[in-house]
Amino acid sequence: MTDLILGQVLRYSGPPFLQGVEAAQHISQGAVAVEAGKIAAVGEAAALRARYPGALVHDHGRKLISAGFVDAHVHYPQTAMIASWGKRLIDWLNTYTFPEEMRFADRAYADGIANRYLDLVLARGTTTVCTYSTIHPESVDAIFTAAQARGMRLFAGKTCMDRNAPEGLRDTVQSAYDDSKSLLQKWHGVDRLSYVITPRFSPTSTPEQLAAMGTLWREYPDCLMQTHLSEQTDEIAWVKDLFPQSRDYLDTYEAQGLLREGAVYGHAIHLTAREKSRLIEAGASLVHCPTSNTFIGSGLFDMTLAQHLRVGLATDTGGGSNFSMLRTMAAAYEVAQLRGQSLHPSQLWWLATQGSARALHSEDKIGNIAPGMEADLVIIDLASTPAIEQATRRAETLWQAIFPTIMMGDDRAVCEVWVSGKRHET
Numbered sequence: 404m405t406d407l408i409l410g411q412v413l414r415y416s417g418p419p420f421l422q423g424v425e426a427a428q429h430i431s432q433g434a435v436a437v438e439a440g441k442i443a444a445v446g447e448a449a450a451l452r453a454r455y456p457g458a459l460v461h462d463h464g465r466k467l468i469s470a471g472f473v474d475a476h477v478h479y480p481q482t483a484m485i486a487s488w489g490k491r492l493i494d495w496l497n498t499y500t501f502p503e504e505m506r507f508a509d510r511a512y513a514d515g516i517a518n519r520y521l522d523l524v525l526a527r528g529t530t531t532v533c534t535y536s537t538i539h540p541e542s543v544d545a546i547f548t549a550a551q552a553r554g555m556r557l558f559a560g561k562t563c564m565d566r567n568a569p570e571g572l573r574d575t576v577q578s579a580y581d582d583s584k585s586l587l588q589k590w591h592g593v594d595r596l597s598y599v600i601t602p603r604f605s606p607t608s609t610p611e612q613l614a615a616m617g618t619l620w621r622e623y624p625d626c627l628m629q630t631h632l633s634e635q636t637d638e639i640a641w642v643k644d645l646f647p648q649s650r651d652y653l654d655t656y657e658a659q660g661l662l663r664e665g666a667v668y669g670h671a672i673h674l675t676a677r678e679k680s681r682l683i684e685a686g687a688s689l690v691h692c693p694t695s696n697t698f699i700g701s702g703l704f705d706m707t708l709a710q711h712l713r714v715g716l717a718t719d720t721g722g723g724s725n726f727s728m729l730r731t732m733a734a735a736y737e738v739a740q741l742r743g744q745s746l747h748p749s750q751l752w753w754l755a756t757q758g759s760a761r762a763l764h765s766e767d768k769i770g771n772i773a774p775g776m777e778a779d780l781v782i783i784d785l786a787s788t789p790a791i792e793q794a795t796r797r798a799e800t801l802w803q804a805i806f807p808t809i810m811m812g813d814d815r816a817v818c819e820v821w822v823s824g825k826r827h828e829t
């Protein structure tokens with residue numbers, strides 16, 4: 404059976420950071436043909452209607468058809484404590500995050516949050532996330548099970564911490580290695596699921612634990628490795644105290660085999676010249692988390708890095724203050740403005756789709772609309788509220804029609820989500 408989805412199609416031929424706005428391709432009266440979970444064809448509606456006469460047609464008129472959003476850095480266990488007031492990173496972690504993460508020793512609690520979290524993000528058009536869990540293996544089983552039930556492509560790993568965390572929220576060098584390895588063997592490559600080796604960040608891992616993660620990564624080189632890098636200045640000062648031998652924050656990872664292609668670093672705001680050039684040389688990925696960076700008061704990401712390495716976009720739930728990639732695009736725009744960098748809407752939308760997919764080395768499967776890619780799609784109403792509708796009424800270009808939804812849109816703009824070629828009502 405073929406499904407034929409009609410609307411305005413937005414797709415990319417590559418990164419607009421390298422190719423300019425022409426990297427975006429807009430088909431005003433477009434169509435996407437979906438068969439067996441994959442995109443079979445994309446083109447003009449009239450041509451595809453003729454090519455697939457027996458298809459089930461879903462006509463969305465002037466609505467926008469895009470690849471589903473990819474949220475490249477989240478902590479799904481922080482769903483229930485999102486938008487907790489006040490404080491900077493380290494005391495925010497100690498006051499709100501760690502007590503909540505403690506609860507994930509209970510599998511039933513973890514299942515409840517995992518299901519709630521995925522329902523929240525799907526309703527906002529996000530079809531893939533790359534998530535941290537907690538130190539508990541149950542928390543990884545919970546999120547993979549919930550994603551598997553929804554047919555989602557999802558990345559997750561056990562968060563490893565063997566110091567500077569409360570009793571009950573610490574593993575050890577050996578248990579972090581053993582638990583990570585058995586979860587990896589259990590889940591990596593099953594359906595659409597990928598295991599990610601996940602030391603939380605240098606302050607909560609001993610050099611020995613980071614080294615054990617490096618060993619595991621050498622044993623399973625096709626996995627991604629995710630961690631945090633240079634989010635806040637006081638965090639960086641703490642890393643300097645904890646790792647007196649290291650040249651800088653990045654070196655605490657580099658020295659333990661945790662810097663190469665496939666490394667995905669969240670935040671990466673306050674980088675030294677050496678760190679930037681090593682990240683570029685190594686082909687690492689960075690993930691910009693703008694709502695988190697303003698909410699926790701971390702700083703302003705330098706988007707010129709997107710010209711040199713893989714950069715994705717993320718909510719960083721629950722450091723971020725929203726589950727929506729539309730709200731995250733708006734924050735990315737505002738953060739860039741504060742740095743004197745004006746991001747074009749084509750760049751913002753790309754970051755939330757193909758950019759994040761590229762940061763997760765999955766751009767051959769998700770994040771774009773092209774034949775052979777997995778059919779994860781979002782249908783967006785570009786006039787979802789009276790305020791947005793009146794702002795777009797005089798739009799003469801696609802980008803004028805899209806930008807008010809980027810700046811003011813939320814879950815009300817998301818009409819429909821397709822996951823692996825199946826319609827998922829939101």
Ligand code: GUN
Nearest residue numbers: 478603604631695719722
């Ligand atoms: N650094 C280490 N852990 C975290 C976390 O949970 N959230 C954020 N924003 N930064 C971190």
Ligand code: ZN
Nearest residue numbers: 478631669719
């Ligand atoms: Zn994070």
